[in-house]
């Protein structure tokens with residue numbers, strides 16, 4: 001019998017994850033704080049209640065997934081769920097090619113057709129969209145996010161909550177991508193990126209320092 005699962009966030013990512021997760025879990029429905037969604041049914045799944053309802057009413061044996069692109073929101077919810085004793089499994093799509101030396105943290109989400117070379121590390125709460133390639137010895141830091149088609153070189157330390165837009169390339173030779181940094185769509189990163197930097201273009205250049213991570217995803 002399939003284990004039960006609830007998905008936090010009924011937005012587009014939540015709906016996509018429901019389609020993947022239903023292969024392995026009995027999806028009970030979504031939890032969402034958006035009042036407009038109260039009592040609605042989305043793609044066949046009920047909105048069961050808001051986040052407060054989940055914490056106050058659900059058994060701790062339930063599996064909870066939080067496929068929310070906004071790093072700050074995802075990390076804060078997963079931290080609270082973990083502290084409160086909920087199961088927060090990872091989801092790795094069956095087409096993902098991951099060498100058995102790759103270390104995978106808690107509540108890591110990886111969509112189809114990603115490739116991970118030996119000895120790469122995926123820390124807790126990382127979210128990865130489809131078609132992302134990660135070379136050896138690279139560390140994807142806690143709570144970071146990778147949009148579709150990212151190409152990440154070898155031996156790069158990507159720090160917590162970094163956000164990488166669609167089609168980004170991070171060249172081997174780069175040592176560090178800063179915490180809370182944001183790599184714009186299609187950027188080609190050839191130098192280290194400081195914390196909170198927003199980098200765009202080829203070659204990638206810093207356009208500002210800001211906490212855009214608060215808003216994006």
Ligand SMILES: CC(=O)SCCNC(=O)CCNC(=O)[C@H](O)C(C)(C)COP(=O)(O)OP(=O)(O)OC[C@H]1O[C@@H](n2cnc3c(N)ncnc32)[C@H](O)[C@@H]1OP(=O)(O)O
Pocket residue numbers: 129147148164165166182183184185186187198199200201207212
């Ligand atoms: C499955 C999925 O949905 S995956 C979706 C993943 N999301 C993404 O990939 C989006 C990532 N976000 C971006 O690339 C955004 O453009 C950001 C965050 C880098 C910048 O956003 P903002 O702060 O709003 O910057 P804004 O739009 O004002 O642009 C500032 C300047 O940078 C330029 N710029 C912005 N983004 C890019 C980019 N990706 N590449 C090149 N130049 C860019 C703009 O043209 C503008 O230049 P100008 O000042 O000469 O006119």
